[in-house]
Amino acid sequence: EVQLVESGGGLVQPGGSLRLSCICAASGFTFSNYWMSWVRQTPVKGLEWVGQIGEDGSEKFYVDSVKGRFTISRDNAKNSLFLQMNGLRAEDTAVYYCVRDGGSDAGRASFDIWGQGTKVTVSS
Amino acid sequence: DVVMTQSPLSLPVTLGQPASISCRSSQSLVYSDGNTYLTWFQQRPGQSPRRLLYKVSDRDSGVPDRFSGSGSGTDFTLKISRVEAEDVGIYYCMQGVHGPYTFGRGTKLEIK
Numbered sequence: 230e231v232q233l234v235e236s237g238g239g240l241v242q243p244g245g246s247l248r249l250s251c252i253c254a255a256s257g258f259t260f261s262n263y264w265m266s267w268v269r270q271t272p273v274k275g276l277e278w279v280g281q282i283g284e285d286g287s288e289k290f291y292v293d294s295v296k297g298r299f300t301i302s303r304d305n306a307k308n309s310l311f312l313q314m315n316g317l318r319a320e321d322t323a324v325y326y327c328v329r330d331g332g333s334d335a336g337r338a339s340f341d342i343w344g345q346g347t348k349v350t351v352s353s
Numbered sequence: 354d355v356v357m358t359q360s361p362l363s364l365p366v367t368l369g370q371p372a373s374i375s376c377r378s379s380q381s382l383v384y385s386d387g388n389t390y391l392t393w394f395q396q397r398p399g400q401s402p403r404r405l406l407y408k409v410s411d412r413d414s415g416v417p418d419r420f421s422g423s424g425s426g427t428d429f430t431l432k433i434s435r436v437e438a439e440d441v442g443i444y445y446c447m448q449g450v451h452g453p454y455t456f457g458r459g460t461k462l463e464i465k
Contacts, residue, residue, distance in 0.1 A: 338449020
């Protein structure tokens, strides 16, 4: 069974930084064979795709609202995914999910495995 | 960005009755590989989203066969043949063709 476990959420002041982590615990799942995405959810806006990273970390794409502020990275040796969030704003307040995206045996934009989410609150 | 429009936003259903949710995209969801990357998710209260159907109609392992998906191009439908109590939650569609990937606003299914 594949499990994604996020951590690192919390309360941060506007303009501050936070780094989210996601560890993939699985048997029979090669983390480095998959694109990974971050998705966030708020009661008002619902689900919003934040960005994604390719299998080897060389390709990254982001939604416009976070470009230049958020950076996705990964450490395949440690089956880990990260989201560095700088210049945080109140509108970044959300539950952030780590999601298995696509891969050669999963297809494009698979989104078949989700973590439990970690809550980020941006407030003074 | 591709806009995903779901309807209805609220869906009260009697147990054992069918339910249907519409999802329309502002652009075609046919990718260059010939596949249509339209996915349906279910989010039960207090849980993370769970994928139900991939590429319009491919049902995930463990998903009851009362869930089915159909559609093409820009017009898609999720159908539940007979609603059960465990189906309560919010249903989302998502497109995985055009960047950024986008979701519908969700349809809240409740039992009448």
